[in-house]
Amino acid sequence: MQRFFLYIILFIAAFLVFGWYFSNITSYLVISLILAALLRPLTNRLHDIHVLGWHIARWIAILLSFSAILLLIFLLSLLFFPLINDQIEILAGLDLETIYAQMQGPLDTVEVFLQRNKLMENQPGYLLNEIKISVIDAVKNIDFGGFIRDFIGLTSGIFIGIMAVFFITFFLLLENGLLRRNLLDLIPNAYFEISVATFTKVEKLLSNYLTGLFIQLLSIFFIASLGLSIVGVEYALTIALFAAVANLIPYAGPLLGTAFGIIVGLSTGIFPTEQDYTYFFIKIISVFAVVQITDNVLLQPMIFSKSVKAHPLEIFVVIFAGAKIAGVLGMIFAIPVYTIFRVSVMELYSGYKSYRIFKIKA
Structure with a gap:
């Protein structure tokens, strides 16, 4: 019995190490298991439908389930398109000089408070000038080439992750409990x-x-x-x-x-x-x-x-x-x-x- 528990502890430790070292694969597997659990009732229901006296093939039922999920995601994304478009228009219409003018009053109040308490000895307008310099430096230091490379890398990583999740989920739904039965056979x-x-x-x-x-x-x-x-x-x-x-x-x-x-x-x-x-x-x-x-x-x-x-x-x-x-x-x-x-x-x-x-x- 002690040997059995030792095997269990070693298995759990090995599983944790594997999950940490191959975190991407583990996350794909966990997401696929959850997605398969959510789609299995719909897939089974579609698989039980008869068309001209024949069952709908399970792989077709799985693809129809995937299509339902993609349609839902598409419909939900339609809620965000108008918002994104409005935010782009707002950012495109920003006038920095107007923003600076709106900030001048509150900053003057802060400068008066700091000078009155001898916390700052600079001339009036110093804080606003520092903000302008910081904004200009931030724009100059933007590495657009690195940003594009990071964006391409992120996009490709997301695409690979989505394909991996769909691939694993497809076979989890296709085998319909076979993995569980095989695991139990080993016990x-x-x-x-x-x-x-x-x-x-x-x-x-x-x-x-x-x-x-x-x-x-x-x-x-x-x-x-x-x-x-x-x-x-x-x-x-x-x-x-x-x-x-x-x-x-x-x-x-x-x-x-x-x-x-x-x-x-x-x-x-x-x-x-x-x-x-x-x-x-x-x-x-x-x-x-x-x-x-x-x-x-x-x-x-x-x-x-x-x-x-x-x-x-x-x-x-x-x-x-x-x-x-x-x-x-x-x-x-x-x-x-x-x-x-x-x-x-x-x-x-x-x-x-x-x-x-x-x-x-x-």
């Missing part, structure tokens, strides 16, 4: 029952977790879009969609969604006076405050604590460990991966205490 009969129980429990918890995330995404999108529409923010649906997707990133995501909403809302609004500008800013902040209170009080306890049956402190530590290992992707996939290992260890421990076969082998 000795003495540990078969525990292994099946572990697989079943992991699948159930991950299914609950994915369902909870979907409910969280829809809830945040609904609340944010409704609130932003009520306060009169343009592109409320686009901002709400971005905030809902960004919220999948633990801790940093809500801040990112709020910042995006504030920038877009203020840049596309019309404010006759500075008071209107401030009031509109407060309204946007209030909407996102309601969203986060709802998410933290209702949604996250339901998803994290109940679906994966883990303590909030566990979740906190696991997420930051995932961020240390693999950045943003590590934060997103930390909970599913932790759930797999946690359930596996608990089932093995339970089997060690309950199953007589372990004691015979020991």
Whole structure:
């Protein structure tokens, strides 16, 4: 029995080292497993359809499922095209001299305060002049050649990642459980029952977790879009969609969604006076405050604590460990991966205490 647990520990250690060293491949595999789990019900339903007395071939059902996902992504992207176009027009129409003139008043107030308290001895207009010099230096130091190379490298990396995910997902859907059956065939009969129980429990918890995330995404999108529409923010649906997707990133995501909403809302609004500008800013902040209170009080306890049956402190530590290992992707996939290992260890421990076969082998 001790040898068996030693093998388990060595396998987990080897898996972690492999996942860290080949982080790209591991991320492709994890994303593919999640995507396959989401598409399997639709694929099975399409595969069961009869056309002229014949089943739709499974590979055709898979391609139709992929087409549905691509169509959904295309329709969602249509929400962002008008916003991107407006932002480009805003940036193209920026007049730096007008911006400098608007900054002159607040900067003069800061300079008077600094000089009065003997914190600065420069002539009036020094801060504005330094800002102008910094902007000019920043523009001059932009390496457009390096930026283009980085952009091409990023684009090619994203394309390769998408192709790899679709390729792996296609075969995961095509084999329809064959991988799981092959893995179970490798397990000795003495540990078969525990292994099946572990697989079943992991699948159930991950299914609950994915369902909870979907409910969280829809809830945040609904609340944010409704609130932003009520306060009169343009592109409320686009901002709400971005905030809902960004919220999948633990801790940093809500801040990112709020910042995006504030920038877009203020840049596309019309404010006759500075008071209107401030009031509109407060309204946007209030909407996102309601969203986060709802998410933290209702949604996250339901998803994290109940679906994966883990303590909030566990979740906190696991997420930051995932961020240390693999950045943003590590934060997103930390909970599913932790759930797999946690359930596996608990089932093995339970089997060690309950199953007589372990004691015979020991």
